[in-house]
Amino acid sequence: MSEPTDPSNSLDAAVGRVRAAWGGGSPxxxxxxxxxxGAAGIDEVLRLARxxxxxxxxxxRARPLAGRVVAGIFFDPSLRTxxxxxxxxxxxxxxxxxxxxxxxxxxxxxxxxxxxxxxxxEHVREAARVLSRYADLLAIRAFPGGRDLVEDRREPxxxxxxxxxxxxxxxxxxxLAHPCQGLADLMxxxxxxGGPPRGAPICLTWAPHPRSLPQAVPLSVVRMAAVAxxxxxxxxxxxxxxxxxxxARAREVSASRGGTISVYRDPDEAVRGAIxxxxxxxxxxxxxEGIGEHYGALPVLDRWRVTARRMGLTAGGRGAFLHCLPxxxxxxxxxxxxxxxxxxxxxxxxxxxxxxxxxxLAWLL
Numbered sequence: 001m002s003e004p005t006d007p008s009n010s011l012d013a014a015v016g017r018v019r020a021a022w023g024g025g026s027p028x029x030x031x032x033x034x035x036x037x038g039a040a041g042i043d044e045v046l047r048l049a050r051x052x053x054x055x056x057x058x059x060x061r062a063r064p065l066a067g068r069v070v071a072g073i074f075f076d077p078s079l080r081t082x083x084x085x086x087x088x089x090x091x092x093x094x095x096x097x098x099x100x101x102x103x104x105x106x107x108x109x110x111x112x113x114x115x116x117x118x119x120x121x122e123h124v125r126e127a128a129r130v131l132s133r134y135a136d137l138l139a140i141r142a143f144p145g146g147r148d149l150v151e152d153r154r155e156p157x158x159x160x161x162x163x164x165x166x167x168x169x170x171x172x173x174x175x176l177a178h179p180c181q182g183l184a185d186l187m188x189x190x191x192x193x194g195g196p197p198r199g200a201p202i203c204l205t206w207a208p209h210p211r212s213l214p215q216a217v218p219l220s221v222v223r224m225a226a227v228a229x230x231x232x233x234x235x236x237x238x239x240x241x242x243x244x245x246x247x248a249r250a251r252e253v254s255a256s257r258g259g260t261i262s263v264y265r266d267p268d269e270a271v272r273g274a275i276x277x278x279x280x281x282x283x284x285x286x287x288x289e290g291i292g293e294h295y296g297a298l299p300v301l302d303r304w305r306v307t308a309r310r311m312g313l314t315a316g317g318r319g320a321f322l323h324c325l326p327x328x329x330x331x332x333x334x335x336x337x338x339x340x341x342x343x344x345x346x347x348x349x350x351x352x353x354x355x356x357x358x359x360x361l362a363w364l365l
Contacts, residue, residue, distance in 0.1 A: 011064065011361065014051050018044040018362040027363050030162050030169040032155075034179035034223045035249070039257065042227050046187060048358035049351070056091055056357070063093030068364045071097045071135035072172070075142040075157055080325060081172050081180070084352035085139060092360055097135060110156045124157075128164035136364050138165050141172035144214050152214070153243075168363055175214050176243060180359070181324050182220030184351035185278070186228060188344060192276040192320040198229040198258060201315070203274040205267050206236035207332040208301040209281030217324050218282050219246045222261070226250040229257035235270035236263070237304070239284050267304055272313045277342075278322040279306045279332050306333040311342045320344040 022028045022041030029036065037045060052059060070089055074082065082098065089096040101108045108127055109120035116123065131138055140161050144152030155174040162169040171177055189197040204221050218234075219242060225232040232254070234242065241247075241263065254261050264270035271277055311321060321333065321342040329335055337343060 011051070011059065011365070014044075014048045015361050015365045018048055018358070020044075022362070028168065031179050031359065032158060032162060032169065032171045032174075033177040034182045034220055035253075039227050039253075042183070042186070042224070045183060045355065045358050045362065046190070048361060049183070049187065049354040052357045052361070053354045056354075060091040060093075065089070065360060065364050066093035068092075068094040068137075068360075069097055069135040070094055070137045070139060070360065070364075071099060071131050072139045073099045073101065073131075073141070073161070074172075075101055075140075076173075078141060078172070080349050080352055081141060084180075084349075084356055085172070088353050088357040088360055092357060094136075094360065094364065099131075108157075110160045124160040125164045128161045129166065132166040135167065137168050137170060137360070139170040139172050140174075142174055143216075144175035170359065173214075173216050176216055176219055176246060177223075178216040178220045178324075180352060180356050181217055182224040183355035183359075184348060185221055185322065185324075186224040187351040187355065188320070188322055188348040189225065189228060189230065189276060191347065192322075192344065196228065197225075197275070199231055200228075201231045201233065201274045202276050202278065203233045203235060203267075203270045204278045204280070205234075205270060205304065205306065206240050207279040207281045207304055207306065209328065209332065211281075212283035213281050215243055215282045218242055218280050221278055221280070222247065222250045223253075226254035226259060226261065227257060229254065229259035231259060232261045233270040233274065234261065234263050235265070235267040235304075238265065240282065241284075242282070268310060268313060271310055271319075273315050274319050275315050276320040276322055276344075277306060277311065277314060279327075280324065281332060305331065306337055308334060308336045308340065311337055311340075314342075318342070322348050325349055 019025055021044045022037040072085055086096045099105045106122040107120045109116055109123045138161055140158045142157035152175040158171050158174045171179055189202060193200045202225055204218060251261050321337050323345050325345055
C-alpha cells in the first residue's frame with residue numbers, strides 16, 4: 001500500500017485494476033457491508049484513492065465524471081459523509097443530488113404488502129426505480145431505529161433500495177456497516193503503520209457515550225483490520241461484545257490474511273504497544289439484564305475514556321488516536337489527546353473524500 005510516486009499513472013488503468021479485482025472486469029455492484037470487493041478489490045480501491053489524493057487537482061480539471069448523477073438519500077443527519085461525498089462529486093464533475101425523505105421529499109414506506117393509509121405516501125419500490133432513472137448511483141444513509149434490534153439488524157431502508165434499484169447502491173451507514181468509513185480507516189491504519197499494517201497491533205476500544213449507538217463503525221473497523229491482517233485488540237466491557245455473526249466471519253478473514261482478533265476487558269492491556277487506538281461508543285448486540293438504556297447505567301465510565309496516560313502506553317508512547325467523528329470531548333476522549341500529538345482524526349476524516357472518489361470512479365468512469 002505504498003504511496004504512488006509516478007504522476008503518469010493512468011486513471012483508466014487504476015480503475016481497470018479495481019474492476020478486475022472486484023467486478024471481474026465490469027463496473028462493480030453495490031457496496032453494502034464492506035466485504036463485497038474482497039481483499040484484492042479493497043487493495044485496489046485504496047491504491048486508486050491514493051492516486052486521487054496525489055493528483056486530485058489534475059483530475060478535477062479533467063472532470064472525468066461530468067454528466068454523471070449521484071443521488072444521496074439521507075434518512076439521518078451527517079457532516080463528513082455528506083460533505084465528503086459532495087466534495088468528491090464536485091471535483092470529479094458529477095452532480096450530487098441530496099434528498100432527505102420526509103423533509104423536502106416524500107416520506108417512504110419500506111414494508112411490503114401493507115395498506116398505505118398512514119403517513120408515508122410513497123413506497124420505496126417506486127422511489128428506488130424512479131431515482132435509478134435519474135441517477136447513476138444511489139447512496140443511502142439510514143441509521144437503526146433503536147427500538148427493535150432484530151428489525152434494525154435487517155437494515156430495512158438500505159436493503160430495500162438495493163432490492164429495487166436498477167443502479168448500484170452504496171451504503172453511507174446502516175445498523176451494521178459503514179463501508180466508506182471503514183476504507184478511510186484502513187488508509188489511516190496504513191498511515192499509522194508507515195505501510196501495510198499486516199501484523200501491526202491496533203486497538204479498537206469501546207468508549208462511553210450518552211446514547212446507545214449502532215455498531216456500524218466498530219464492525220467496519222473490524223472488517224478492514226481483518227482484511228489488512230492486523231493484530232486487532234477489541235477492548236469492551238462485559239455485555240458490549242460486537243455482533244457475533246460479523247465477528248465470526250471477520251475471524252475467518254483475519255486468519256486467512258495472517259492476522260488475529262482478540263477481546264480484552266482491560267483497556268490498558270489492549271492499548272499497550274498499539275500503533276493506533278480507535279475509540280468508539282457502541283450499544284450491545286442484544287438487550288442485557290441489569291444494563292440500562294443509557295451508558296450512564298455503567299458504573300465504570302471513566303475507566304474507558306481515552307486519556308493521555310493511556311496513549312502513553314502505545315508504541316513508543318506515540319500511537320495514533322483515531323475516531324470517526326463527531327466525538328464528545330472529555331466523555332470519549334480527553335482534550336489533551338484530541339489536541340495533542342497523538343490525534344489523527346482530521347487526516348482520518350480527509351481520507352473519506354479519497355476513498356469515496358475512488359469508489360465513484362470505479363462505478364462511473
